[in-house]
Amino acid sequence: MKSISITTILILFVKILFSQTSSVLVETENFDEKGGWVVDQQFTSSMGSPYLLAHGMGEPVENAITTVDFPESGRYWFWVRTKDWVPTHPETPGTFKIIFDNKEYPETYGVNEDWQWIRSGRIKIGRSKTLKIELKDETGFEGRCDAIYFSKNKNDFPPVDLEEMTAWRKEKLGIPPPELQDEFDLVVIGGGLAGCGAAVAAARQGIKVALINDRPVLGGNASKEIRVHTLGLKVYNIVEELGTEHYPNGDSGAIAANDTIEMVVRGEENITVFPNTRAFTVHKKDNKITAVDCFHTHTHKEIRFEAPLFVDATGDGWIGYWAGAEVRMGREARDEFNESMAPEQPDNMTMGNTILWNSVEVEGETPRKFEEKPRTLGWKEVLWAMDVAKDYKAKRGEWFWEYGMLMNTIYDAEEIRDHMFRAIYGNWYNVKQDPENANLKLKWIAYVAGKRESRRIVGDYILKESDIVNHPDFEDGFVEEVREIDIHYPKGGKYDFLSYADFTRIERYKIPYRCFYSKDIDNLFMAGRCFSATHVGLGSPRVMHTTTQMGVVVGTAAVVCTENDCSPRDVYHSYLSEMKSRLDKMRIEEKTQMH
Ligand SMILES: Cc1cc2nc3c(=O)[nH]c(=O)nc-3n(C[C@H](O)[C@H](O)[C@H](O)COP(=O)(O)OP(=O)(O)OC[C@H]3O[C@@H](n4cnc5c(N)ncnc54)[C@H](O)[C@@H]3O)c2cc1C
Known part of the structure; x- marks a missing residue:
């Protein structure tokens, strides 16, 4: 018998002591x-x-x-x-x-x-x-x-x-072991518009869906917590229902838009929404996910979702990543996919995160005499913010307030968000030194970052630059877009929280269905910005009408899988005409597909 060391006995003793x-x-x-x-x-x-x-x-x-x-x-x-x-x-x-x-x-x-x-x-x-x-x-x-x-x-x-x-x-x-939820045909993780699109499309065609989101409200980047308006081709009726008006990003119009998103999704009796619920791991058997474990973000109580099919709409590709699917993050080398917009060497650069914000003019005192300073002039000293903001002055945030491109947008996300806070507060200090802005007040600052890019899960097909530029007529091209390839880069110069966008105009193109299921995990779909694309390939279809279309397509494919007892891949090989006829019923008129 092995002898137990004194250290082990001591550790045990301390553990027992503390447990009591x-x-x-x-x-x-x-x-x-x-x-x-x-x-x-x-x-x-x-x-x-x-x-x-x-x-x-x-x-x-x-x-x-x-x-x-x-x-x-x-x-x-x-x-x-x-x-x-x-x-x-x-x-x-x-x-x-x-x-x-x-x-x-x-x-x-x-x-x-x-x-x-x-x-x-x-x-x-x-x-x-x-x-x-x-x-x-x-x-x-x-x-x-x-x-x-x-x-x-x-x-x-x-x-x-x-x-x-x-x-x-x-x-x-x-915390007791995870509580098993009711049976669902489809579990969608991520309640951004891609996840909402998937849930609604599947539910309307008769299957039971769980929609899991780690925020209190649905909508992801389009929610009232982040406030990005939706762009891109609508193509399907569900995209039109979930899309927002074209208000300025960060505008309070997002509040009413969020109510609409909630109403559309919660109006479906086949959908059960799990807000404030964050997925943290998956269980697998062979090449299939058998369950996803989640916890409530307030109580930490755990719940388990077992289902035959899952959709990763987390944006960060968490489900695929935990399941061991191949994922990509960063930029591919130019010669890997023959992409003229890619760098010569691969690297980890992605597009960055943004904290949107805005201000409002309030009625205030006007200086009685020219030289008198209104009390509303000036703001708190924010010395801790000034080395980021420097002398920048703007009255609202825009999409190009973007940071973290050279960092990891998942694991460095807190540092990225906090850097944006410093840019915003320091900028505001500068704005408030100007007598013209005496009556301006901060109205709203997000604390949930808008993300553009992180992990992408590899599917049977990877969308790349030439698919967008040459627009081949894929037989399974169920998602369509006409928006430019729009890739962001750090602006350089003294303000490191700003970016610029490089736009390349293109013609209408199609994205194959094969980009929306994992090549490695037999029952995993993906919709939204974690779909199968290169960094350049993501540049156009990352907008939310397109990601909602992806949702509609995978929600529909999930119905085909359920009714025919087949896998997402089988849908491509054997059920494309069924997919097409189902999707055609949801198509809206050509002239209403654009904004
Ligand atoms: C500042 C900015 C401006 C932009 N401008 C536009 C624009 O004008 N128009 C446009 O259409 N697009 C725009 N985009 C791009 C677009 O918003 C994103 O690409 C889009 O959000 C993709 O949608 P999604 O559903 O894939 O992801 P998201 O909207 O990010 O949704 C993912 C959801 O999953 C949840 N989630 C993540 N992990 C978990 C987990 N483990 N468990 C449970 N839930 C989880 C998240 O909280 C979120 O609700 C912009 C993006 C930014 C940041």
């Missing part, structure tokens, strides 16, 4: 009242959890409040997981305090570099065994708090390693 320690983990995203704080789940894959963000555009937001039950009274040490989001600067933008049972704890949070558990001190839990906790934002400048951990043991440090921390969270929160 009274402790409570409080996830801020599950607070009873969020006040003015918002739940931000965007960076779960890189920092481990959704968190609460004080998104106040420079005005402190209302306290988030919750009441927590403790297993026993007594004194507890506590740790707060937070970060200073501009660690390179001595001035800290997003500070906050914690109030326990109406008494403010003296420590200031949000001042530590990177996400860390900060051990603060001790608090007493009385005989009621409850504690009221409030997060008090001090600045309105994007302070953030992930969780608060209480333990009677001073050395019960929470784990730092992400994988370990995930397992630890589950244990501390008492």
Whole structure:
């Protein structure tokens, strides 16, 4: 028999000791009242959890409040997981305090570099065994708090390693194994317009669909949280129903448009929508996905979706990636697909992320005498933002406020988003120094980034430059577009948060159905910007009428698969005429396909 080392015995002893320690983990995203704080789940894959963000555009937001039950009274040490989001600067933008049972704890949070558990001190839990906790934002400048951990043991440090921390969270929160959902014929992950298009097309043709989205609202980039208007050819009636007006990007017209999207999708009785639900892994048997596991972004409760067919409409190609499908990210070399717009050597560059924002003219005081300064002139000093914004001055954000092209738009997404915040706040400081802008006020700033490009899942066919430029008449060309190839590059010069677009006009072309199912995973479709294309190939069809068309096509193919008990690939080989006749019924008149 092997002898057990003293270290192993010690580790076991410490583990047993800590498992018996009274402790409570409080996830801020599950607070009873969020006040003015918002739940931000965007960076779960890189920092481990959704968190609460004080998104106040420079005005402190209302306290988030919750009441927590403790297993026993007594004194507890506590740790707060937070970060200073501009660690390179001595001035800290997003500070906050914690109030326990109406008494403010003296420590200031949000001042530590990177996400860390900060051990603060001790608090007493009385005989009621409850504690009221409030997060008090001090600045309105994007302070953030992930969780608060209480333990009677001073050395019960929470784990730092992400994988370990995930397992630890589950244990501390008492999360049971995933609850199996009702049976669905099709599970669509990602509630952007591609996912919505897939769900509606499938549901209308009679199959049961689960639509999973990690935000509270549907629409993805077209939602009221991001506010991009839709472009491209409509072709199918569902695209027309889900598309938006052509308001300026970032406009509040997106609020009504989002209501329409919700109404169209939720009006389908065959669709069950799962908002605030984030997929985090898949289960597989042979070459098929058998289930997708998700968690609720507030409660962390897990649910499992088993189904014969799945659609990856996450934009980031998460489902394909977890299932081990071949994915691409970055730019192909010119000679790989003979693309004149590709670089000579392959690299990791993608198009970047954007935070849209705008301002509004408010009625205000006018200076009584010429030399008198109105009180509404000037703004808070945001020294931590100025080295990004420099002297830039604009009254609203535009598509070309774009950053992260040379970073990883998935794993560096928090840094990219925060860089845009600095550009916006620093720019606003500059704008407000100008007497002409005395009555301008920040109206809205997104905190959910609009993404353009990340992973692309490889299908049986990869759409490339020549398919768009030479527009061959693919027999399975069910998605059509006429929009330019539009590829973005960093603008260069002193403002690193700006981009420019390189447009190449083209004629109407078709995208083959074979770009919409994985070549490796037998029951996985993809729709939206993670479909099978090269970097250049994505340049035209990444707009949302086109991605909704992709949804309509895969939703329809899922119906064909269900009715004929076949795979997405079989649809190409054996059921193209059935696909065509189904899709033809949804086609709208040629003259209404354009805006
Ligand atoms: C600033 C900007 C301007 C643009 N301009 C235009 C324009 O004028 N017109 C136009 O049509 N297009 C425009 N585009 C491009 C277009 O918006 C995107 O290509 C488009 O969003 C693609 O749609 P999608 O459905 O594939 O992805 P998305 O809209 O990104 O939707 C993906 C959805 O999946 C969810 N999700 C992601 N991961 C998970 C997960 N693990 N579990 C559950 N849900 C998940 C996301 O929260 C999101 O709701 C622009 C993009 C940007 C950023």
